[in-house]
Amino acid sequence: MGVRELWTILAPFCERRPLYELQGKRVAVDLSCWVCEAQNVADYAVQPRMYLRNLYFRTCYLLLMDVSLVFVLEGKAPELKYKTIASRNAVQFKGAKPKKDGVKTGKDRSRFNHTLKQCEEMLKLMGIACVKGEGEAEAMCAYLNEQELVDGIISQDSDCFAYGAQIVYKNFSISQQGIHAAKGGSVDIYDIAKANQSLNFGRNKIVALALLCGSDYSGGVYGIGKDSVLKLFNMVSDEEILDRLRSWRDQNSVYEELEMRISNKNLCTSCGHCGKVQTHTKKGCPACKTSQGCDSNFKNERLDIKNELNMRSKALMDAEFPDEGLINEFLAKKSNVSKLNLKWRKPDLINFVKFTVKYLTWEEIYSFEKFFPILTRWQLLHHEEAKSETHGTASPKFIKKRRAPKGVPSYEIVWEDKSDIFQNLIPEEQLKQFGDIEKLWSTIEPQDLVEKSYPQLVRRFEDSKKPKTRKKKNPVEEIDDLMKNLSITKPVAKKKPKVQKHTLDDFMVKISTPKKDCPFDLNQSKFGDENDLEVSDIVDDIVNREAPSLSKNTAMTVL
Template sequence: MGVKDLWKVLSPVAQKSVPVKSLAGKTLAVDLSGWIVEFRSNQTVPHLYLRTLYQRTTRLMKAGVKLVFIADGVAPECKRDTILARNKDGFASSKPHRQWFNSITEKCFAVLECLGLPCVQAPGEAEAYCAWLNNTGKVDGILTEDADAFLYGGKVVYKNLHALNKHEYLVDVYDIRDTENKLELTRETLVAMAMLVGFDYDKGLRDIGIEKAQELFREMACNQQDPLTRITGWRTNKELERLSTSTEKREAHCKQCQHKGTKNQHEKEGCTDCNLKISCDQSSKVKCSCGGVFHEKEKHRLELRCYQKAIKNHSFPNKKVVDEFLHSTDNLTETSFEWKRIDINKLKNQVPWVRYEDIAELLVQLKMIGLSCFTDAESIIRPLRILNKCQQNFVKCFEVQWTKLDVDSQSQGDCYTFIVDQEPFKRLYKNVVVQYQTEVEEENKRKERERQIKRGKKRQATGTLDGKSTLMTDYFKVKKKSSPPPPEVE
């Protein structure tokens, strides 16, 4: 989705495979519409997308990330043809709106709201609203696969969320500051790139790809021109019209100094512009004084090629696209989010395949990382005792027994057993840790006493076996070797 091959351009400045745990404490806006499309395209079982949504969301919550979910609203006018084309593929209804999508969104919202997460339906595109939240400082970043987030004004985008193992996610991080400083691509330049190469709303210009667009922007930078301003003004640009229609023939110019005349003429007669009577200066920076149109055409060589293609495309430039990316969020009003307590009963009704024990573990892990806003008095789970120490992903942990949820009548046993990090558990439940340390000390003392008792019994039993001697000297007479007599003294 988004601008064709834009991620390839931005890839050199991305931070690859960043652990999601390092984002603990950050607030991210999630492009829920992108997730739904991803889930639905990869799954054929009905409602399996809800299971995937629950699993991915809870794992992010356990990592300490606060989430805000944004869904698509009314499609912009410039995207109408795209939606109709997708509908013809059988993925939606035959009408140019998102009725089919809204029904799925409502089901996702129902699950997410039970988890206490804020859900918002954007007035337009979800990535546009996410970018506005990021640009105004309401969230720290955007979790999406759509590169359009940068064109709408996003600052930090988190892409390619994938699992490292059962307990940890990794993600790639893209920052607009790195894009501007290292690649010299601003938001406006990216919009100009989208107009040339195409994206979800527009096919762009024929035979212009991402590499040719970058080459064009470098040419414009040398000419000190702003790409977006220049491209949107092509139809009324008299200079490019004059150069493209000029029939003036190119006069011979030296390949070494680029001045009028051939190389042989310069070697014999010299070059006026180089101010030499013999030969010419290859490193000369003096412009040719012939005044030919050829030099102007060479200065705008690639731009003229793109300009001629743009003039043949009657829908170029599509100013609705520019307005959508740069001005669609101008009239949005201030908003605030509230993270609520997890409603266990409603959650169980929405996701009946989830066990109470899994919900209890989620509450425990949220408590460990300090997100107590998701728990309430009814869902408090108290630790009973620490069973032992262990490690998980090279992190020191405790294996702890916890009280069961009051509403849980399905799980077997009288308690739950969860693994938690040692450090937060020590801080939250000092008494339980002291009790465990006392039990460990007493157990060590008991084992030491048993070892001493066993050692004492062995000493007492040494030398006798069933009342009989077991010493080797009782079975064999050991004769001491007599020392040789001293030599006689004469």
């Protein structure tokens, strides 16, 4: 719960934002709040230890968004909170089996701490850092935030602001359903700096609100509500408010004088000077130097004084008001942490599977399927460390395809177990029932992480996706290929017999060359025995010859 009415006062300064805005931030998580959100940490018939299941999936979501996490566990509870703890135990463990090992369920947190230890064990298997405060977990969270060791706190408890927190993430949800849901989950962001700038509403006023309206440590003052407190806050600064509350008991004479002034019927209620308000309205006020009415803001001041006196009378009915123990609980420094190691250590897949089989009754293959993407993401983010520490890691086999979940360019990678470290982790009957083993070993990873960790794997995949260059073919080859694809045989052209061409020169040589070894027959009686084809060729040769050019001095003889 925290400080009563504080969430209502801070509501105008709340922003509902998508969860992806936490990407890259350092966040402290109040672990007890996530456990308490289940309302009952007793075993369920359908899903035992629901708080472990919810814790795992929420943590996975933040890890895959590259959020640096530290979980804060409860320390020793302050005595002021014993009554609240007892009432919470009655609700949280209602219906649970009585413990036989001596674990108490009364005013301390022994049984609840046993629950937190199970959560801590699972978080360590996931490689997440856990710290334990000396007192309340929200006090440690607030200290880490105030010292700028984390950027914000995930909590439902408004006490964080009384302890000094600056930014609180409330109503954390990974659901995409409901009126406040956003794509990929959402969260309410409260920044106390905005409230302080607008209302001068700082840490001291939050502690004062806890004193007057109540908190986990006290019930507050009976009969005092939020509106009365805010009127007082408008009169007093944040630096002065706690001393003002102390003065209610220490400076009794001052407040008695104010009471006499407010109750004096001889004083005008409009300006506080001598006279009746009716007389001043008609004839004016000599002290205000007016002829009609009053010239003073005492009317509003009188209402504020009357409100404070009324609150004081109710508060002093409690002999211990103001409770200095409560003020000290919120304002005293309880931790001294200068450094915080938020490094994500290597997840332990084998022991995680064994843990979930024991505590969540998950099947081995289901645990492997849910946890394997956490291991591969760690390898991508800590590639150099993963190379030197091959035990309990996987090796990328090949990139299957491109993906874009929620618009993020990614690769689907198929991994393999080269060291056989995960062999026999999953029973054979579960593997047979699952069927697609390649799908079991597949994860979707952001492209930038894959390119940075496994550049050769990316290059091999991208080269396989490039279109192959084809040699340009001439038209005849393209027709041949087309005919082959259509299973049509190209008709074979018949070769024509080679015919020797005969020219007029050949014929003249034939009849005029008197050489003995000439292949032509010189017998003139055989003239006219030439082949018709041979004669045709001679005629074509004569026709195609160009006429000889005649010079100017050439005389033509006319026969």
